[in-house]
Amino acid sequence: MATLKDVAKETGLTVSTVSRVLNNRGYISEETRQKVYDAMKKLNYHPNEVARSLSKQSTNTIGVIVPHIRHPYFAELISNLESQAYQHKHKILLFNSQEKNEKEWEYLEMCSSNRVAGIILCSGTVGVEEFTGLNVPLVTIERYIENGTAAVECDNMQGGRLAAKHLIERGCCHLVHISGVHGTAMPADDRAAGFAEVCSQSGVEYQVAGTEAYQYNNLEYHEVLEKLLKENPKTDGIFASSDLIAAQLLQVCAKLGISVPEQLKIVGFDDVNIASLTTPPITTVRQPVKEMAKLAVEFLISAGEGEVVPNRTTLPVSLVERGTT
Amino acid sequence: MATLKDVAKETGLTVSTVSRVLNNRGYISEETRQKVYDAMKKLNYHPNEVARSLSKQSTNTIGVIVPHIRHPYFAELISNLESQAYQHKHKILLFNSQEKNEKEWEYLEMCSSNRVAGIILCSGTVGVEEFTGLNVPLVTIERYIENGTAAVECDNMQGGRLAAKHLIERGCCHLVHISGVHGTAMPADDRAAGFAEVCSQSGVEYQVAGTEAYQYNNLEYHEVLEKLLKENPKTDGIFASSDLIAAQLLQVCAKLGISVPEQLKIVGFDDVNIASLTTPPITTVRQPVKEMAKLAVEFLISAGEGEVVPNRTTLPVSLVERGTT
Numbered sequence: 001m002a003t004l005k006d007v008a009k010e011t012g013l014t015v016s017t018v019s020r021v022l023n024n025r026g027y028i029s030e031e032t033r034q035k036v037y038d039a040m041k042k043l044n045y046h047p048n049e050v051a052r053s054l055s056k057q058s059t060n061t062i063g064v065i066v067p068h069i070r071h072p073y074f075a076e077l078i079s080n081l082e083s084q085a086y087q088h089k090h091k092i093l094l095f096n097s098q099e100k101n102e103k104e105w106e107y108l109e110m111c112s113s114n115r116v117a118g119i120i121l122c123s124g125t126v127g128v129e130e131f132t133g134l135n136v137p138l139v140t141i142e143r144y145i146e147n148g149t150a151a152v153e154c155d156n157m158q159g160g161r162l163a164a165k166h167l168i169e170r171g172c173c174h175l176v177h178i179s180g181v182h183g184t185a186m187p188a189d190d191r192a193a194g195f196a197e198v199c200s201q202s203g204v205e206y207q208v209a210g211t212e213a214y215q216y217n218n219l220e221y222h223e224v225l226e227k228l229l230k231e232n233p234k235t236d237g238i239f240a241s242s243d244l245i246a247a248q249l250l251q252v253c254a255k256l257g258i259s260v261p262e263q264l265k266i267v268g269f270d271d272v273n274i275a276s277l278t279t280p281p282i283t284t285v286r287q288p289v290k291e292m293a294k295l296a297v298e299f300l301i302s303a304g305e306g307e308v309v310p311n312r313t314t315l316p317v318s319l320v321e322r323g324t325t
Numbered sequence: 326m327a328t329l330k331d332v333a334k335e336t337g338l339t340v341s342t343v344s345r346v347l348n349n350r351g352y353i354s355e356e357t358r359q360k361v362y363d364a365m366k367k368l369n370y371h372p373n374e375v376a377r378s379l380s381k382q383s384t385n386t387i388g389v390i391v392p393h394i395r396h397p398y399f400a401e402l403i404s405n406l407e408s409q410a411y412q413h414k415h416k417i418l419l420f421n422s423q424e425k426n427e428k429e430w431e432y433l434e435m436c437s438s439n440r441v442a443g444i445i446l447c448s449g450t451v452g453v454e455e456f457t458g459l460n461v462p463l464v465t466i467e468r469y470i471e472n473g474t475a476a477v478e479c480d481n482m483q484g485g486r487l488a489a490k491h492l493i494e495r496g497c498c499h500l501v502h503i504s505g506v507h508g509t510a511m512p513a514d515d516r517a518a519g520f521a522e523v524c525s526q527s528g529v530e531y532q533v534a535g536t537e538a539y540q541y542n543n544l545e546y547h548e549v550l551e552k553l554l555k556e557n558p559k560t561d562g563i564f565a566s567s568d569l570i571a572a573q574l575l576q577v578c579a580k581l582g583i584s585v586p587e588q589l590k591i592v593g594f595d596d597v598n599i600a601s602l603t604t605p606p607i608t609t610v611r612q613p614v615k616e617m618a619k620l621a622v623e624f625l626i627s628a629g630e631g632e633v634v635p636n637r638t639t640l641p642v643s644l645v646e647r648g649t650t
Binding site: 040061068069070072075076078079082083086091092093094095096109219244247248250251253254272273274277278279280281 | 397434572604606
């Protein structure tokens with residue numbers, strides 16, 4: 001098996017220069033870097049990260065725990081986390097908790113026994129009491145944990161305000177907000193608070209309809225949406241707490257013969273691919289997912305290096321107008 | 326720091342029983358397993374997988390390389406790969422190649438230097454010549470590589486036949502297939518072959534329209550679809566090579582005032598979430614993604630244990646009828 005020395009010999013560089021390329025330390029010209037990579041390929045040399053990790057008692061791997069990989073919001077978030085991690089020469093170990101408590105604990109165990117550099121825990125995963133006793137940074141996205149290292153959120157309150165304001169400006173006067181899961185305290189709950197605030201101030205009639213955990217777990221809302229529309233026939237504006245719910249709402253409207261945006265206007269939340277793939281495409285509140293992922297990765301790495309990082313950070317959202325309003 | 330011995334002492338079990346629980350070897354009652362887990366939690370004991378990996382010169386981590394995490398097909402595939410890996414006590418190290426050759430090589434390097442148990446490479450990622458010289462199993466999904474360990478595909482030919490047959494049965498007589506990327510040989514190309522075969526046999530007029538790499542890379546097809554519909558006004562049935570393309574086609578039809586399914590019938594491919602989230606929902610050819618993921622993980626693990634595995638496996642597809650036909 002080829003060694004670092006062989007690579008140095010092949011390139012005519014010193015061992016320490018080759019080592020600097022591999023560890024991405026100090027200034028290295030693009031030409032030198034390429035020379036080293038070419039020699040590594042030619043000699044089939046693979047530095048053993050596992051051995052290196054053992055000596056450091058840590059790896060450059062970040063454990064990412066999401067409730068659903070297939071949910072369009074989490075797919076988008078994972079994609080951004082992977083890109084950002086890559087910028088910092090880190091990799092992503094991905095875990096799908098699917099809301100099962102026992103599975104989540106096993107994941108934490110796996111993260112810990114693999115000596116990850118840190119963990120990024122995303123909204124919706126349950127059971128927070130287990131997160132004590134971890135010796136690595138724990139960064140949360142759209143979720144707050146008291147003993148976490150850093151929480152990165154979007155401005156959910158502002159998002160709720162923007163959605164209500166927009167629907168009222170478009171002439172809606174019987175508003176409904178379809179909120180997150182009953183009985184779980186999440187930053188996303190502030191969407192309902194911002195929405196209610198603007199409705200009250202404007203004297204517009206509104207209600208907030210909660211959803212259930214099993215709907216979230218199965219990504220299936222058609223039944224509850226149909227019931228809601230039938231029971232509230234005067235509704236002319238709906239703010240859904242995700243684009244996924246908004247897309248299903250569009251389907252229920254088509255089934256019931258309610259035309260969007262003429263009879264009913266809809267605003268979603270997230271601005272993930274599904275929002276621009278429906279007909280009409282969905283007006284939505286855009287979460288700055290890329291920036292959230294960037295901060296989450298940076299905080300995790302900085303905290304691991306012993307730096308002090310903000311324990312709670314909020315990023316602004318914006319309204320993206322499309323066909324449903 | 327707690328040791329294996331401490332866990333054994335705490336539970337009253339022998340060290341070898343605790344070790345069997347941790348390595349999931351032999352019969353262990355649920356009660357014993359729980360007792361060990363409880364003691365591990367209580368003592369904050371984390372077996373060091375990194376050290377264990379070093380002695381084995383391999384880890385229970387599978388490197389998964391996809392071109393786009395955010396593409397609904399790959400999000401679904403990753404989700405299933407993670408679940409299947411979990412069944413086998415393996416984890417997923419996720420890489421987004423986004424079609425960049427140089428990035429892909431770095432990923433392979435990362436996989437190799439982290440001593441992964443194997444690599445699962447998904448369709449669309451480019452540059453196959455680099456995959457020689459790997460000492461771990463390489464399983465491909467919807468892609469064939471001559472020196473790969475195992476290729477798992479769906480029956481693309483059958484999918485193309487099913488789509489054409491269905492459109493013809495519904496009365497279409499001017500068919501178009503929107504195929505994969507020009508100039509890259511992929512198993513998915515057989516969709517066009519199956520489609521063309523049935524059209525020719527039935528004497529139905531058809532054409533195959535290719536797409537470009539930059540469209541695939543940006544997941545953006547609106548422009549090419551609008552041009553296609555304008556240049557071929559008689560088209561009454563389209564078979565799109567992904568649900569993502571079919572969803573964008575629905576939007577272009579709405580823009581051009583073409584009613585679906587009355588004037589134009591559409592069949593997609595994949596049957597991922599987007600297919601059931603549009604209005605109308607998309608008739609599509611269902612890939613058995615769960616089963617494909619299951620086989621890919623099983624082949625990877627078996628090959629790693631020195632077993633002989635099939636080097637090419639095809640799974641059947643099926644037609645799911647929805648609103649676009």
